[in-house]
Each structure stands twice: as C-alpha cells, then as structure tokens.
Amino acid sequence: MAKVKFPRKEIEKHFKLTEENMHKINMLGVPAEIVDNDLEVEIFPNRPDLLSMHGFLRALKAFMGKEKGIKKYKLNKPQKDYIVKITKEVKEIRPYTACAILKNLSLTDDKITEIIDLQEKLHSTVGRNRKKLAIGIYPLDKIKLPITYTALSPKEIKFVPLESEREMSGSEILLRHPKGRDYAHLLEGKEKFPIFKDSNNKIISMPPIINSAETGKVDANTSSVFIECSGFDLSILNKTLNILVTTLADMGGQIHQMKLEYEKPLVTPNLKEEKIKISLENVNKILG
DSSP, X not given: OEEEEEEHHHHTTTOOOOHHHHHHHHHTTOOEEEETTEEEEEEOTTOGGGSSHHHHHHHHHHHTTSSOSOOOOOEEOOOTTOEEEEOGGGXXXXXXXXXXXXXXXXXXXXXXXHHHHHHHHHHHTTTTTTTSEEEEEEEGGGSOSXXXXXXXXXXXXXXXXXXXXXXXXXXHXXXXXXXXXXXXXXXTTOSSEEEEEOTTOOEEXXXXXXXXXXXXXXXXXXXXXXXXXXXXXXXXXXXXXXXXXXXXXXXXXXXXOEEEESSSOEEEOOOOOOOOOOOHHHHHHHHO
C-alpha cells in the first residue's frame, strides 16, 4: 500500500471535496482524508494507475459518471528512427524493456514533481524497489535515436551520473554514488551491467541504478521525452509504461510508439483493453 498526497486545489477544479464526494472517493476503494491543503489517499497494490494525480482523477471521473467508459488515447505509429535495439548481452542480466516517446509536452514544476513522484512510487511498489522494474525518462532533444539496450563490463561503462559532476565507471558508481550504494545489490555478481546508449554511443543510463547527468534530467524546457522501463517481466513493463504514457498524455502530451527489436519485434506502448471473465453468480453472492 502506498500513501500519496494530491493538492486539494487541483482536485477541486474537478470535484468539490464535500462530505458526499469524500464518501464516493472511499467507495472507489481508496481510503482518503483531507490533511491541511492536500487530499491524502491510500492506494492498494492492485491500482498503481492511481498513484499520480492525473491517473486518480481519470478513475474518479469514470467512477462518478463524469467521463464514462475507458478513456481512449491516440497512438502515433513509430517513425523511422523510433527504434530500440535489444542485444543478447542483456538476456541473462535484465532481459526486457518497454519504451515510448511523448511529444508536445508543456511541463511545469508541479507536473515535473508529479512525474518524479509517480516514478518513485512505481519503483517502490510495482518495481519492488527497482528489482522487478526500473524507469528512465530522458529529454528527447539530448539523445540521438535509435537507442540500444545492451550490457558492458563495469570498466567499459563511463559517464557522469545524475547528482555528480565527474565521470565514473560502472564500478565507481556502485561504490561512490549514493544511488549506486543503495541499489548495488541489484547488480551484485554480474560481469556486465545493463546500459541504454544512443546512436552516438553516448550512455544515457545504467539501469536500475542511475541516469546520465547530461541526458537524464527533465526540466520545464523539455517538450519531448523518451521513456524506458527495464526488468524481468515484459507484461509488468508494458502495464507500467501504459500508466506513464497515459499520465503524460493527460498532461497534454502526444504518445508515439517505438519498435523494439527483439528476436520477435514488438511495438510499445499497446493500450489495447484486456477482458476478464467473471462469475455473475459469485458477484451476486458477494454483493447481494
């Protein structure tokens, strides 16, 4: 369970937090209370899409009948260089990735804070503290497509990590960088570490540890981003990517798919609805 706070003034642009509406929010399955100037809600593990304010509002609008049905998003097909090459080197280390590009974003400090909070909440919940899932978000104008997802020996990996001013090797990052020390156990015993690099051979990140300082920080001037999720379960990566791209689309962005060059090529994101069969008899038995 994760506890998140949303600014009350932003929620009340859509719903007044009256006693009746607070009751309805609780009926959605998210215990909620007003704390100072925030709406504080508890999100259960089965609803990671509610971890961002935009995701929460999307679900609440549907639940309250304001915007009925599953929201539709336009997916723009991959352009020429919207490619991620996945090499065999990552197969035994961190084998999968799911990626997307978002364009025409108009970011503010509040939106950036929401994106960072969502990323960290997904890391700690669905991602099991980055073990199952790690997320990277990069300004598109600072990288050259296509992207390669591969692995190198720690000595071959050299870049300036976020929150640092000097170049480090992969080994140095695990020993000396705060994030490296926090998550070093995730690469323990590995002869090679996974990396994402652009077509200029510039390393943009070493998942699941840290992004590059040059290419891994989004700010208010960023209008387009490259997003990657890496880990061990492609289904989890795809669903997490869907949460991220729909949140950014609700912020005004345009979703662009990417072609992932596995042995069997794949295009992500895929927002196709899933169907589940349930027992009507069982539902009536539980609900009455």
